[in-house]
Amino acid sequence: DTGVSQNPRHKITKRGQNVTFRCDPISEHNRLYWYRQTLGQGPEFLTYFQNEAQLEKSRLLSDRFSAERPKGSFSTLEIQRTEQGDSAMYLCASSHFRREDGYTFGSGTRLTVV
Amino acid sequence: GQQLNQSPQSMFIQEGEDVSMNCTSSSIFNTWLWYKQEPGEGPVLLIALYKAGELTSNGRLTAQFGITRKDSFLNISASIPSDVGIYFCAGQVKTSYDKVIFGPGTSLSVIP
Numbered sequence: 001d002t003g004v005s006q007n008p009r010h011k012i013t014k015r016g017q018n019v020t021f022r023c024d025p026i027s028e029h030n031r032l033y034w035y036r037q038t039l040g041q042g043p044e045f046l047t048y049f050q051n052e053a054q055l056e057k058s059r060l061l062s063d064r065f066s067a068e069r070p071k072g073s074f075s076t077l078e079i080q081r082t083e084q085g086d087s088a089m090y091l092c093a094s095s096h097f098r099r100e101d102g103y104t105f106g107s108g109t110r111l112t113v114v
Numbered sequence: 115g116q117q118l119n120q121s122p123q124s125m126f127i128q129e130g131e132d133v134s135m136n137c138t139s140s141s142i143f144n145t146w147l148w149y150k151q152e153p154g155e156g157p158v159l160l161i162a163l164y165k166a167g168e169l170t171s172n173g174r175l176t177a178q179f180g181i182t183r184k185d186s187f188l189n190i191s192a193s194i195p196s197d198v199g200i201y202f203c204a205g206q207v208k209t210s211y212d213k214v215i216f217g218p219g220t221s222l223s224v225i226p
Contacts, residue, residue, distance in 0.1 A: 004156075031212075042118075042202050042216030043157065056213075091156050095212070102147040102206060103214060105156030 004106035006092050012112045013082055020078045021109045025094030032075050033103060034067055035091040036060065043091055049075060050097070082113045116141040118217035120203055126223045133190040135220045137203030145206035146179050146186040147214065152199045157216075160201075161188070193224050 005024040013019050025032050030051050035043035046065070048056040051072035061067075064082075069075040079086055089110050093103035118139050127133055137146070145164055149157035161172050163179035163186060170177055176189045186203055200219040207213050 006156075033214075040218075042204075042218050045213060045215070048213070093156075102145070102149075102159050102162055102204065104159070105149075107154070108156050110154070 004092055004094055004104050006090075006106035006109050008109060009107065010110045010112075012114060015084060015113055016081055018078065018080045019082060019111065020076055021090055021092075021111075023075045023077070023092030023106060025073070025075070025092070026104055027073075029094035029096050029104070030072065031095045031097055032069055033093045033095075034075070034077050035093065035105075037089040037091055037108070038087075046077075046090075079111075082111075084113045087111055087113045116205065116207070116215050118203060118205060118215060120201075120217040120220050122220060123218070124221040124223070126225060127193055129193060129195060129224050129226050131193055133193055133197070133222060134187060135189075135201060135222075136185065136187045137217050138185045139205055140184070141205070141207075142183040143205030144183075144208040145212075146177070147204040147206060148175075148177050148186070148188045149202045149204060149216075150199045151202060151219070157202055190222075193222075195224050195226055198222060198224050 007022045032049040034046040037043040049069040064080045067077045089108045091108045093105045095103045148160045151157040161177040166183050168179040174191045202219045203217045204214045
């Protein structure tokens with residue numbers, strides 16, 4: 001297993017367009033998290049999945065954001081009608097529920113909305 | 115809500131020097147974590163601390179879980195150029211999904 005994989009690594013889109021990011025977690029990890037990170041800040045929690053169930057969503061996740069994890073494996077994060085304020089690094093992380101040693105993060109998707 | 119503060123915000127040090135950075139919180143955490151992030155990459159876990167008072171080392175890195183469970187520090191000894199990056203402390207709350215909350219980070223620059 002090569003860790004948490006995120007695609008694409010970079011995305012430039014025009015304001016108003018929809019974008020979708022993919023995250024493939026470590027295979028035995030049943031917990032998956034999405035975070036957003038803006039320049040000069042630490043990552044901020046967006047949402048959490050245990051298997052295929054989305055169990056927690058932050059207030060940061062507006063109605064334009066939707067996340068899925070249909071088979072409890074990979075996850076997608078979609079942003080509709082992108083705004084310039086959506087420009088950020090979107091990080092995915094995974095963990096195993098039996099382990100209490102934090103998360104393993106992917107390399108992130110850098111979104112730039114122009 | 116829960117907030118973490120890190121100090122200093124940034125550091126510029128000479129290669130070979132020791133480094134110390136701190137993290138404080140208004141809330142109690144069950145686990146303290148220290149991550150390092152390099153440009154264009156996701157955070158990488160350096161050290162995890164599980165008990166108040168615990169002192170843990172990982173190579174040249176040493177971290178401690180404060181007795182009050184509201185603070186932690188990270189020390190780096192004999193810094194080298196590859197230590198450059200942003201160091202984040204994070205607190206983990208024991209909930210149904212073990213939410214991790216990050217501090218704002220300490221940026222470390224090492225001058226050769």
